[in-house]
Amino acid sequence: MQLDFHQIGLIGFVIFCLVAAIQVFYYVFLFRRLAVYQAPPPSNNHKEPVSVIICARDEADNLVNNLPGILVQEYPDKHEIIVVNDNSTDQSKYIIEEFMKAFDTLQHLQLKQEAKMIIGKKFPLSMGIKTAKHEVLLLTDADCVPASEHWVKQFQDAYRDGIEIVLGYGAYHKKEGVLNKIIRFETFHSAMQYFSYALAGIPYMGVGRNLSYKRDVFMRNKGFSSINMIPSGDDDLFINRVATKSNTAILIDPASHTLSEAKATWSDWLKQKYRHYTTTKYYQPKHKLWLGLYSVSFGLLYPLAFLSAIFFSWWMALVVLAFRWLVQAFVYYGGMKKLNEFDLFPFFILFDIWMFFYYIVAVPSLWRKPKRTWN
Known part of the structure; x- marks a missing residue:
């Protein structure tokens, strides 16, 4: 029996509804959690000493611009700032030494040799962690600046009994232009x-731009030993290995964010994203399943909506799509307000359509060989 165009259109529409239902499930069951999240109050007023660690390679300009924001943090207990200067050939050494004259909390750990058999940022970060005097570690990058002088305190307040890892938000400075908004939307997403x-x-x-964990969880899991041969992953892959339901908390208060300069060109940004996505293949199977189902359903949504509109019913396809957009609107409204990205909300449908094309462009990175340098 041959199928006519209407029957083919009906089958396509049913598949489209199934894909849309999967998407709605993710937004209702998972992503809604951020939209309605209310941070618990600090468990007590006791503040533990904190070690802030920044790895830098040829980051002289960024150190000049961003290190002061870390040095002037208002924190009532002991804290130290360790800059791991990883084989820099610029003026980084002298800039750090000048800051050390004014701030006794600043330490300079200078590395003069490349690590053998350890690729990427993991060796300098490991050296910074081993040098750290305190149990609570707070990690960021040289191109990041805290959004407030209470950044360190915010992370300390997020620790409660049993918590060993606190995930933060690494935002980008808001500037004019489509690319800046797209980068910030992808970061929010x-x-x-x-x-x-x-x-x-x-x-x-x-994300290593804004991440905290206990020194003990690093030592207990033998640091980065299980992922040393993978160039990237000092942040996402490490957390993928050690984070559990009971030992992980999130921190979303705008005062806890870090801010970076977004890439100025499309090519530079895509190269950055390619590098990030090369680690996804190393995630645990359950995470790859959850993330993969969302990505595949997202990639199929708009093509199936288009085919359903052409070969079945344009208004029924639009109703299904509109329902998903409505659910998205609720989730994005709450999530963007919490992460201080609400200026993006009026354009979320346009960004959502754009994300379809972004996924197509990003897919090849899953098979690319990772870059062997971290900067």
Whole structure:
């Protein structure tokens, strides 16, 4: 029996409805958690000493611009700032030494040799962690600046009994232009996922621009030994290995964010994203399943909507799509307000359509060989 165009259209529409239902499930079951999240109050007023660690390679300009924001943090207990100067050939050494004259909390750990058999940022970060005097570690990058002088305190307040890992948000400075908004939306979209998964008890990643964990969890898991041969992953892959339902918390207060300069060109940004996505293949199977189903359903949604509109019923396809957009609107409204990205909300449908094309462009990175340098 041959199928006519109407029957083919009906089958396509049914598949489209199934894909849309999967998407709605993710937004209702998972991503809604960030939209309605209310941070618990600090468990007590006791503040533990904190070691802030920054790895830098040829980051002289960024150190000049961003290190002061870390040095002037208002924190009532002991804290130290360790800059791991990883084989820099610029003026980084002298800039750090000048800052040390004014701030006794600043330490300079200078590395003069490359590590053998350890690729990427993991060796300098490991050296920084081993040098750290305190149990609570707070990690960021040289191109990041805290959004407030209470950044350190915010992370300390997030620790409660049993918590060993706190995931933060690494935002970008808001500037004019389409590219800046797209980068910030993609950053929000990624954060919506890893925060929501953590709230659901299945944490899978964090970002090294704004991340904290206990020194003990690093030592207990033998540091980065299981991922040393993978160039990237000092943040997401490490968290993927050690984070659990009970030991992970999130921190979303705007005062706890870090801010970076977004890439100025499309090519530079895509190269950055390619590098990030090369680690996804190393995630735990359960995380790859959850993330993969969402990505595949997202990639199929708009093509199936278009085919359903052409070969079945344009208004029924639009109704299904509009329902998903309505659910998205609720989730994005709450999530963007919490992460201080609400200026993006009026354009979320346009960004959502754009994300379809972004996924197509990003897919090849899953098979690319990772870059062997971290900067």
